Amino acid sequence: MKLESAYFDKIRTRREPQRPARASLRLCEAEGCSQQGEYRAPKGRQAEGEYFWFCLDHVRAYNKTYNYFSGMDDEAIQAYQKAASIGHRPTWKVGGAHAEELQPPGGRAKFGWQQPPNDPFEILGGNFRTRAPEREEPRGLRNMERKSLQTLGLDETATPAEIKAQFKLLVKRHHPDLHGGDRSLEDKLREIIQAYNYLKSVGFC
Template sequence: MQRKSTRHRAFDPDPNAPNVCCDMPGCTERAGYRAPKSRDSLSQYFWFCLMHVREYNAKWDYYKGMTPGQIEAHLRADVSWQRPSWKLGERGGKTFDEEEVLDPLDILGAGRARRAQAARERESQRRHSKYAPEPLRQPLSTLGLEWPVSMDDLKTRYKNLARQHHPDANGGNPASEERFKAVNVAYTVVRAHLSAHMEKAS
């Protein structure tokens, strides 16, 4: 005995359709298919027969009457399901606070260490900015050195930073590579300045 399928086929009339005639003027067929009335009334429907719902859907243009800019804005809003979103690190306008996060493995510790190092470099720059020559202020800040600095101190600091940020020691990390480049440029500038002064002194 073959079992009769009770599965609802996509082109079958809606089982919840009201017992009314098709909304297409002049049509007396029973309505079994719904279609949204407009872009702004997606929960309000026309009820059509199969022929007229196909005709209606073929002409349906959700973006009709919208400018290209409005269409683009609408598509962007659809990415977040038309819900408000905030920049990374913010929640509903409130800045994200790492201290509120339980972090037993200290996953966020690396980020805190980087920010602490950046703060130390800014403070170092603030302290020596009044005394260091203008062209050396940014390079010294990049190297984390204070003015005045000796050639030996410069070389020692450079070697430590080069080992720390070399791409080979960081698995090719792009951020480490950029930091390594900045350290090289800063070292070259400061070394050239010190070398020029040493030549003048001799």
């Protein structure tokens, strides 16, 4: 490229870094102070997000006397603390405003319920008739369950405690160590253990 070219002076090999603009100096807002106000302090209640700017000595003095609840009585302070525990969000009692929107049994509910909900603990405010949950009918035994009970020498009326007690008794009775190392009862012991494990897996004990 010719040094005499009109485009030579326009070529830049490196862009100069931009220097951040100097922040304007802020004076301390304390009366009669000429120091820089480098430290902010909250203005207080009803002025959230607004701050005073003080020097180090005046911000320390301000913090020692700062009281967010200044001018509030005990009842107002307790109400504020209670509201602060839920983030100052509106709340309502369970079964209060929402339960009033629902119609009593016999009519069509606002949300399309054809039958009143089961509310034994009156969570919805007692606007509905309560009914006890229906008890499930006991189901019949499966073949494997009946066979496992028979292996343990029990019938279908055995309780979980009886099944566990019978299992411990049979294990001791058929264990080879109690018969001088006789291994002829190992097959029977294996059946007992398998039967108990199956009953345990299906919730019998």
